[in-house]
Amino acid sequence: MLERADTLNNQAILLAKDGQYTDAIACLRRAIHIDRNNYLVWYNLGITYRDAGEMNDALVALRNALKISPQREDVAETLAVHLFNMNKMDEAFTVCQEALDFHPLSEKLWNVMGVLNFNTNDFRAASECFEMAITLDPYYGDALLNLRDTYNELKQKSAAEIIQLKLLEMGIKD
Numbered sequence: 001m002l003e004r005a006d007t008l009n010n011q012a013i014l015l016a017k018d019g020q021y022t023d024a025i026a027c028l029r030r031a032i033h034i035d036r037n038n039y040l041v042w043y044n045l046g047i048t049y050r051d052a053g054e055m056n057d058a059l060v061a062l063r064n065a066l067k068i069s070p071q072r073e074d075v076a077e078t079l080a081v082h083l084f085n086m087n088k089m090d091e092a093f094t095v096c097q098e099a100l101d102f103h104p105l106s107e108k109l110w111n112v113m114g115v116l117n118f119n120t121n122d123f124r125a126a127s128e129c130f131e132m133a134i135t136l137d138p139y140y141g142d143a144l145l146n147l148r149d150t151y152n153e154l155k156q157k158s159a160a161e162i163i164q165l166k167l168l169e170m171g172i173k174d
Helices: 005-017 021-034 039-051 055-068 073-085 089-102 107-119 123-136 141-153 157-169
Strands: none
Touching: 005 021, 005 039, 021 039, 039 055, 039 073, 055 073, 073 089, 073 107, 089 107, 107 123, 107 141, 123 141, 141 157
16 A cells, blocks of 8 residues: 555654654655655644754754745744744744735734744834734733733833733633
């Protein structure tokens, strides 16, 4: 029976869920050998490498996934966060901005852009990003938490208190 990329991908996901990263990576590499232009296999390879602690290999795989499918919001978000975690801020900003060009109504991408701005101490830009995220999804807990923290950095205590009340109403405590 011939191996198929989608079957190997599914098998790899199950292996990775069980923490069998080496076997999962082997399945995904075989799947890529079968179908080099399958963004999903590259994406899952990147996630699996990341979970296995192989950050540079994860970066290569995630970049390949985005190159194959630049319009995928989930791939761009994952790559931007991964770049942030590797302290590659310039590239993280670029990936996030390009993804926002495709998906200007993505609350998740606006939140990531806010996190990038927050961590470069551009609190004004961060607040604008988090505000956009909660405009798009008023119940987006991560963006609300981030906005509250940003308002605190900006010394906007009353605004931070309003956000804190909303978080408590939603049952979110930190």
